[in-house]
Amino acid sequence: MEKSFLEFFKKFSQLNLSDILEIYKISSIKSYKAGEKIAQEGDQFDFALGILKGVIRTYVIKSNGEERTVRIALEKDFTACANCLLNDGKSNEFLEAVEDCLVIQINTRKFKELTQQNIRLLRFWSDNIGQVLNETTNRILFFVVMTPEERYQALLDQNPEIILRVPQKYLASYIGITTVSLSRIRSRKANSNN
Amino acid sequence: MEKSFLEFFKKFSQLNLSDILEIYKISSIKSYKAGEKIAQEGDQFDFALGILKGVIRTYVIKSNGEERTVRIALEKDFTACANCLLNDGKSNEFLEAVEDCLVIQINTRKFKELTQQNIRLLRFWSDNIGQVLNETTNRILFFVVMTPEERYQALLDQNPEIILRVPQKYLASYIGITTVSLSRIRSRKANSNN
DNA sequence: ACAATTAATTAACAAATGTTATTTCGTGGT
DNA sequence: ACCACGAAATAACATTTGTTAATTAATTGT
Numbered sequence: 001m002e003k004s005f006l007e008f009f010k011k012f013s014q015l016n017l018s019d020i021l022e023i024y025k026i027s028s029i030k031s032y033k034a035g036e037k038i039a040q041e042g043d044q045f046d047f048a049l050g051i052l053k054g055v056i057r058t059y060v061i062k063s064n065g066e067e068r069t070v071r072i073a074l075e076k077d078f079t080a081c082a083n084c085l086l087n088d089g090k091s092n093e094f095l096e097a098v099e100d101c102l103v104i105q106i107n108t109r110k111f112k113e114l115t116q117q118n119i120r121l122l123r124f125w126s127d128n129i130g131q132v133l134n135e136t137t138n139r140i141l142f143f144v145v146m147t148p149e150e151r152y153q154a155l156l157d158q159n160p161e162i163i164l165r166v167p168q169k170y171l172a173s174y175i176g177i178t179t180v181s182l183s184r185i186r187s188r189k190a191n192s193n194n
Numbered sequence: 195m196e197k198s199f200l201e202f203f204k205k206f207s208q209l210n211l212s213d214i215l216e217i218y219k220i221s222s223i224k225s226y227k228a229g230e231k232i233a234q235e236g237d238q239f240d241f242a243l244g245i246l247k248g249v250i251r252t253y254v255i256k257s258n259g260e261e262r263t264v265r266i267a268l269e270k271d272f273t274a275c276a277n278c279l280l281n282d283g284k285s286n287e288f289l290e291a292v293e294d295c296l297v298i299q300i301n302t303r304k305f306k307e308l309t310q311q312n313i314r315l316l317r318f319w320s321d322n323i324g325q326v327l328n329e330t331t332n333r334i335l336f337f338v339v340m341t342p343e344e345r346y347q348a349l350l351d352q353n354p355e356i357i358l359r360v361p362q363k364y365l366a367s368y369i370g371i372t373t374v375s376l377s378r379i380r381s382r383k384a385n386s387n388n
Numbered sequence: 389a390c391a392a393t394t395a396a397t398t399a400a401c402a403a404a405t406g407t408t409a410t411t412t413c414g415t416g417g418t
Numbered sequence: 419a420c421c422a423c424g425a426a427a428t429a430a431c432a433t434t435t436g437t438t439a440a441t442t443a444a445t446t447g448t
Contacts, residue, residue: 147436167425167426168425168426169424169425169426179425179426179427180426180427180428182426183426183427183428184427184428186426186427187427187428
């Protein structure tokens, strides 16, 4: 087993070594170049991606052809196509490497089978889903209680890593605005802070 | 066991009758009057609410005192204070009955203990958390890909029940806008559709 | 049924965003 | 080092939203 694999899973206290080995058997380590597409709308992409290195963004394409970034995942995060993971359906999202990426790619179909026998794996799943739900719930607050400008500031305060590593054209829709508006917000901030 | 309780849980195929009985033992059926507060910010509200009848909204109060509705739950939904449910922390939200409500109130602290012994209860938990995550993910799309007007229309198309039963003053922030703006959107729609 | 209170609509104006186009800046590739 | 391309910034204008206030409609309580 690769050292990086073990390292990644060591932090999950629900799992013992043999559990990690079970996961290892249904996983592979893959690398993606910056800009490379990992999954497309329409794919049956039955993988959860544990990010060892890099940034992955998830986006959708609107009927008019415009892209909207819906998730951004960094090192140590898990990410996946929501509809594949939760509904065993086809993806309605695209996954794309923003930087060169190294990821652990876990076959979720096989993983779900394993949870039938192994209660620790089920708990691992359950805890991680709960963790993601928690983050997602906070992201909704982000939209419901904040203005676009406040959302940018909150990202700057709470998650500067994302702003540093993700191009603005992707960040803008992640915040729920256009690139032009994001640029204006940044310029307003720059002028007021000196 | 109340008929309504059994009825509510019958739809969860992971559970057998004795599982439902286990849940029953750590639950109570409560009723709340329209407008009544169910939980407050700061509370340790360790309950999941299964709604038998009524509408429950979840809101937060911003530092300037303004309310923002973040969730709306109807019959057959589960709802809870996110931070209590997922992090065993104190609530940062308020829960309030919008209509007269009848709810199954499950002690989540005790429930989590039960999942240590009973794998079907763990799977029940896991599946429901996954279901909620799925809805929450869609709600983020709602904000990321749609304009306020489109969001109102989407709610009208996909969830008219909410619009019919929840006052506009609550709906507005649920959609991410002010009551005035919601009123204008409605009036624009009314004028264009005839 | 009535009064009193609250909700929803409308109006008027300020401020922010969206849109389209242009310019400037930065980056990657050769 | 240079060119070419894409990203970001800026500009100008239309549209929408936010804000505050006034009016109308609806609801609640007695």
